[in-house]
Amino acid sequence: MTIREIVQPLGLKLVVEGASDKEILGGYTSDLLSDVMANAKSGYLWITNQKHQNCVAVASLLDLCGVIIVGGTQPDEDTVAKARAEQLPLYTSDMSAFDIAGRLYEMGVRGPIQP
């Protein structure tokens, strides 16, 4: 499943399209950057309330497949510009992190630690 394929079912709003045809290899939800650094893996989709441009630096260092900024938060202008430069898919949603993650889980996306 790619980001492009989840846009409609989740009602995501497009900010930067980037490489949205990459496979989603997993998901992680956090607002703490060094938590994401420790636990998100390459190809993961990151769900966050953060809107600052450091998100893009984290996402591209980890080769994440994209970022969804939730809770109706809008990314900073610098964040959008940087995401565009890095070809990083960036979307927003009015839904909460909990609801977006729950929907993705239903669709088969998993996190790093499995019971």
Next chain:
Amino acid sequence: MFRIDGGDFAGAGAVSSKIKKILQHIGTKPEIIRRASIATYEAEMNVVIHATMGEIALDATPSIVHIRILDEGPGIPDIDRAMQPGYSTAPDEIREMGFGAGMGLPNMERCADKLDIKSVVGIGTTVDMVFRNE
């Protein structure tokens, strides 16, 4: 040798990203690049957040990577305490940006095969990291 400026959140992460590109260019194993990128980013952010200015030096072959981060700043009074997960002195406005979980140094320790921190209070901190094929 790359320069980092304390408090420069706009440029933050640029040095780590350059180092990642250099390692990719010389053909370092992806697994080492990943660990080195994470640890370098954490060290770079520590300079931006906690110090005044710093420099990063890279010495790399495809199989072994040395990274040294040297800063001028307040130094770390108790390194053992600073290494503990969750310990952070980051101020509130920095926490709002998602920093200050107190997980940076533990991440560096986990990612590097060797981590050596030397610090003098009031002068600055030097972090040496080695990454190699296991």
